[in-house]
Amino acid sequence: MNDSEQSQTSEAEPGELGLVEWVDFVSEDTFDFENGGSIPGFTLRYETYGRLSESKDNAILICHALSGDQHAAGVYKLKDRKPGWWNNMIGPGKPFDTNRFFVIASNCLGGCQGSTGPGSINPETGEPFNLDFPVISILDMVRAQKRLIDHLGISKLYAVAGGSMGGMQVLQWMIEYPDMLDRALPMATTARQSAQAIAFNEVGRSAIVQDRDWHGGAYDPEAGPNVGLAVARMMAHITYLSEEGMEDKFGRARRTSEPSGAKGLFDVEFEVESYLRYQGASFVNRFDANTYLYFTKALDRFDLYKNGKLEESFKDVKAKTLVVGFTSDWLFPPQQNRDIVHALLRSGKIATYAEVSMSLGHDSFLVDAPELDALVRAFISQ
């Protein structure tokens, strides 16, 4: 185990976790994937924040979104420019209060931040899996997390929480392991991927697989399909924001004055262009194209409806559930979040829906906002 808790206390600002470390959990048992194929074992890279109680009843599992990872809170080095992706939610005195809870975040199976994924070495060949990696589903991600939770000796999670693809994992936890969690907190998510969301993912995948540097997935990690991946990310990033949010943040603000000639016409002109290009370029530096392909497919195939009904999937659910939707989220709009709660209620479960008015679109769940903070704090404290 890591000793991050010790370094935190000595280095952290008040109310902040400070320094954290990741740990690798290695499962040496064969893992069979939902849709066929298996691997002889896997690594999940994870982080923990706070202390596990003696009775092991205070653990909260955090599930990440498409481009997230195990680094949900704190910093690796004091000079890190940014803390983990949900640092506003996780820490001493925060909604996921590390003075009280033991918070666990792992990089999903199939990921590219240390967990086993398409870019990992296939022990049977000594080469990267690439497209030999089995098709991964949200259920596979959750089953791999279950092994980590077992390894930590936790028989029941206090809560499982996450937004977007993380919210899908929460729903899957509720269904697959109903006795293993007391509270479920899916946000900005859906019980089945919409046609529009599939369409956006397909454009991103098209940009990647048609990039000549993709090489059928067998690219050199140092020279991957960077153009395709950056274009995919730029486009996806728009879907994480909102028209109103973009208007407020960028409007028609210019980076340069209007060039008079056509030379340089397609360089950055508006601030929003600069922002998107930065998002694309920085994503390429931290993310693997094959993981992007596999994860978007997992999203697109996610569908908890059975014969048009969601209740059937929820029949064994035991967790108390709060679903949070965001008014300006048009990727997983409020209605898709409400539908989850309505199906839970129709199934006689304890569930409630909160809709937070924020203008920042799908990414609202990642933003520090008092209303969201209070909702999560109250639900987790119940």
Place this chain on the structure above:
Amino acid sequence: MNDSEQSQTSEAEPGELGLVEWVDFVSEDTFDFENGGSIPGFTLRYETYGRLSESKDNAILICHALSGDQHAAGVYKLKDRKPGWWNNMIGPGKPFDTNRFFVIASNCLGGCQGSTGPGSINPETGEPFNLDFPVISILDMVRAQKRLIDHLGISKLYAVAGGSMGGMQVLQWMIEYPDMLDRALPMATTARQSAQAIAFNEVGRSAIVQDRDWHGGAYDPEAGPNVGLAVARMMAHITYLSEEGMEDKFGRARRTSEPSGAKGLFDVEFEVESYLRYQGASFVNRFDANTYLYFTKALDRFDLYKNGKLEESFKDVKAKTLVVGFTSDWLFPPQQNRDIVHALLRSGKIATYAEVSMSLGHDSFLVDAPELDALVRAFISQ
């Protein structure tokens, strides 16, 4: 002049235009672009439907959207699979009734369907302009159309109509040539491009200019940046539809059953993917990447606000105006259309707004729908 009217009458189905032909108008006078640069003359390819009255007072100019052209109605050959892009609106007995009106549609300056654009030969070099083509604006498109209207001997247009980029041209006509039109009918448009719309265009441009086959704009027309252009089109096509419309049309319908392995995982699986790929591939066959770049820049730079106010631009407008917005249009949402009308009204102009409830998104203006048909018919008949 062409003799399309004759062939129409002999070949057409009742209520349809039937066979039409295009004509090239050549202006041999220097054309100076709004943002600098000039060309020694230009061609506009255009079509006309119906007959110009002796007093030349029955002409309606139709302006096309980003990917449209001069072929607004009728067919070139009887076996054409599709008629012109606004065939439901233009023809005998239709809202733009060719029994009564002389309807003109031209391919915009900068275009790639016969009008002079980046792909045309620069007479000074004998080579294609490519990026030596001056930066084009919506105002330039309108000024070029004005030369065509002058050439046809028309001193006042009965109406100017168009949607999307065509709607921007209508607004520009109202402002630039207030004495030259009696009625204006902009639809599904905006008086200034939003940050989100710029962002989507920038993703498309990024896909094109980073395609290795773009070659700084100097590509062989037979081997252009096809991947980039197809990706740009696929993405843009999503913005022309709506979440609801895509859900109704495609939902999660599959083209193939779920493949069990990762081989073929990124081939077409869902119907919506198949549809988008088809849209991308067919666009590449009919559209030029440099025109796409120039036109999207013209859209992004379009901004009729002066010091935050739109009224200033509208102060000399004389045309009666009907602006039509569509409830499900999220590219140029209803509010952006209403804003145009409100500014016209504040300026003391005759203007009204109609919002049509349709679930098909931005492309609603292109769809045959009784409510839209009736609105246009009534406005044009007034």
